[in-house]
Amino acid sequence: MGLTTRYVQIGEGDVLPAKSGGYLIEKFLGQGSFGKVARCVKLSTKERMAVKIVKNDSWFSEKEELMLKKLRNLDQDKNNLVKFLDRFKYGGLVCLAFELLDINLYDFMKQRHFMPLHLCQIRIITQQMHVALNALKSISLVHADIKPDNIMFINHQSQPFKLKLIDFGLAAPVSALCPGTEMQALGYRAPEVILGLPLNEAVDMWALGCVLAFVYLGQHLYPTECEYEVIKAIVQMLNTQAEYTTATGFSINLRGGLFDTFTSLDDMMLHVDPDRRITPSEALEHRFIKMTHLTSKDNPSPNSTPACSKMQEESTTGVKNYKTSSKAVNWNLVSITSSEYSADEETACGSSSNEPPSNTTPAIADRTADEHNDTYCLIASITPVQEVWTSSPFKGSEPTAVVFSPNLQFLRLNISWW
8 A cells, every 4th residue: 555646656665755864664554635644764763653644735734734833832742742753745745754653542442342431541531631632722722623533542552541632634723713614523523613603722622522422432422424413413412301301201310420420521521602611721620530529528438549549640651451331322322332433534543452352341330320339430440340340339239320411311221230
């Protein structure tokens, strides 16, 4: 698989000449409308890099390069942003060199057969991406294309769940955003973008909320093919609890717990009014990330403090892989076991040897919202899964499986233990 244009043909094994030293193409990792991404070795340093080869569109590449240079004003490692390293031209093509990362979030979920992630893992993703958005907001920059494909693991084997935000091809200053501008993958497109309303950095918060729903559900939260269907789904999710019960016949029993802390944050991220949508700095103070509900007087469990400390540590170091649920329910109450396609598979990524778990826990075990199970959810990365479930207060009972949320449309269902 190579790249052929009117002026040049590039294949694996070729060398891309550059003033800073040539780049030997080892493998093409993926392609999109912009061109292709290749894993290369910089001959002068023997360092592996990802080189984005942009097809004949000087305006597109110049715009992306300008946005990437703005990122250099930030600590890109601390703020979870991909590092831009070099730019050169070859045969009329613009080449942008970046640090080589591992695998993107969509392909990671695909390797797991779209089994939903545990809330502990989702918390770490949430925290890192809000740090990234907060950094972009500080320089008045909008990413405008946040989706699972554009969130990549640095090295999932050595640094589990350490992530970076990539692909700033559609990024723009907030001041340059105009109503009617087309941006974002459809399933992750904010309602104000679809409706042609004034835009600001809140569009990134909406998209990130959809990403978090995706890793929890194992499926895109909103349709990915038609704007009308997206708006229809959003409107359906605005129903009150009473309206939902009347329409579906299901009663809603809301109770506090770890899952509710997650959905309360995601609901704030998916508020249809961008002016009332939570900001990155506010989100970083939310109890789902800060875990303040664990150390409250209402939760005197002796395991709360060590679990909280462990999760705060893992927010920067990553968590160990462990088994998670294989079932969830999407917005129209359809059971989810797989997702057939990415919102936009044009973004390239590297390879990973990560394999999906061979077995799964009961569908509700790590997803219950009952407050008594909060600590077990948090210490699952420390304690073997079997020990978590045998110590569960719900052993032998029929606990509540899924929670209703105004945006995510979850219902509590009684499901027996397997």
